[in-house]
Amino acid sequence: MALGLALPAAAQNVDGVVRPAWAPSGLPDRVVLSPGADAARQMAVAWRTDARQADAVAEIVEAIDGPAFESRARTVDGLSTDGVVRGGHGRYHTVRFTDLKPGAGYLYRVKGADGWSEWLSFRTAADEAAPFRILYFGDTQNSILSKGARTIRAGLMRTSPDVVVHAGDLTGRSHDWEWGEWTAAGGYGYAMVPQIPAAGNHEYSDDDDGRRRLGPLWAAQFALPENGAEGVVETSYYTDYQGVRFIVLDGTAGTSLDALDAQTRWLDRTLASSTARWNIVIQHQPIYTCARPNDTEALKAAWEPIYRARNVDMVLQGHDHCYSRITDGDGKASGEARRAQGAAQGPVYVVSVAGPKMYGLNDRALTQPDRVAADTQMYQTIDVEAGRLRYRAYTVSGVLYDAVDVVRAADGTKTLREPVESLPPLRLCDGDVGPDGAPCVGSAK
Known part of the structure; x- marks a missing residue:
């Protein structure tokens, strides 16, 4: 489905003054849908209004094809918080929808002092494994609306995730x-397709004592499952969706806030208890970097052995502002040799970037990844099937850049299958010249 996207005027209020484009009003804005722990029966929504809307109120109804559905809607109350206290403006609201029917279409709307939002739609996950599509973005971070939004919108409109x-x-x-x-970049696509975000280091700020703290607007903007690691419940969680367990970790809390052990124990338990056909981990800092001199060693030492032992299928990452897909930490040639000898495939590690900020590639980038790119805004899809994860990466203009299938046999072992699609040459900088002939903007790390 093509998703219409709101286009408010851009505003740069770095001085803290609220510009009209970002001022709250009596109508809801910043509406973001998230899955519950059981996405077949639970969804949740967060939104913002001005301060006159004191309570969080939503209505939901099972979708029908005719227009006379309002009388069947039920009201659901939630939690409301003061946006000023959180460093924003107006009030933020969250409502959790429970006891939903698996595989069903729903309509919902959320309340503001001057009226309701439009009726927005979503579909719950099926109660069992079934094919579906994942859309994956790396960092947006800088110039979000002016340059990053084109990647978000291209992904949403071209892939129907x-x-x-x-x-x-x-x-x-x-x-x-x-x-x-960020919410303007996704428009009502964020309100109709469940969003599964991981927190990055830029979601944190240093307080007056130099200690990192999660920005207060994170919890206001998302109504995420509350099933994460002890002490990291706002930024670690899992959700089960149609045969896939998505596990979200917080690398910043792990490396900077003494939350590594708690997340490591929780990760192992969450994977051990998973009955999903596929397990996909989402984290910000990559296990294997494509830009930095050194890998994220603390996370690599703690989490990579668990990924291998618990047969994690893919690890989706950001942070490095470049693109890489790694299927063997010892390098592309080593991975090809092992697979030729019949070795089973371990986790596939991907790093990507959606926004315009770029880093230069490190000295391993041409030998360790199976595929790499510099100075390229990208989006990725994963088509989940019974025995296959069909991974495809696209440049922002829609060019297929990378492709691989992760195939699982009946005994659980995995192999890689290179698809027949032809791929373009590697997108690399040549000195100061980028892959498009424009200046290379990637800075060295």
Whole structure:
């Protein structure tokens, strides 16, 4: 489905003054849908209004094809918080929809002091494994509306996803205007397709004591499952969707806030208890970097052994502002040799970037990844099938850039299948010249 996207005027209120484009009103805005822990029966929504709307109120009804559905709608109350206290404006609201029917279409709307939102639609996950499509974005972070939005909109409009994954650094800082740009970038696509975000380091800010703290607008903007690791419940969680368990981790809390052990224990338990056909992890800082001199060693030491032991299928990441797909940490040639000898495939690690900020590639980028790109805004899809994850990566203009299938046999072992699609040459910078002939903007890390 093609998703219409709201286009408010851009505003740069770095001085803290609320510009008209980002001021709350009596009508709801910044509406974002998220799955519950059981996406077949639970969904949740967050939105913003001005301060006159004191309570969080939504209505929901099972969808029909005719227009006379309002009388069947039920009212659901939720939680409302003061946006000023959170560093924003107006009030933020969350409502959780429970006891939904699996595989069913619903309509919902949310309340403001001057009226309701339009009726928005979503579909719950099926109660069992069934094919669906994941859309995955790396960091948006900078110039979100002016340059990052084109990637978000291209992905939403071209791929018709069932869920959307964000691998962190959605914003550059926890400023109200940046969240305004981020929600404007996705428009009602964010309100109708469940969003699965991971927090990145830029969702955090340093307080006066130099300690990192999660920006208060994160919890206001998302109504995420509350089933994460102890001490990290706002940014670690899992959701089960139609045969896939999505597990979201917070690398910043792990490396900077003494939350690594708690997340590691929770990760192992959450994978051990999973009955899903596929397990996909989402984290911001990559296990294997394509830009930095060193990998994220603390996360790599703690989490990679669990990914292998628990047979994680894919790890979707951001942070590095480049693109890479790694199927063997020892390098592309090593992976090809092992697979030729019949070795089973371990996790596939992907790093991507949706926004305009770019880093230069590191000294391993041409030998370790199976596929790499510099200075390229991208979006990715994963088509989930009974015995296959069909992974495709596209440039922002829609050119197929990378493709691989992860195939699972009846005994659970996995192999890689290179599809027949032809791929373009690697997109690399040549000195100061980027892959499009324009200046290379990637900075060295």
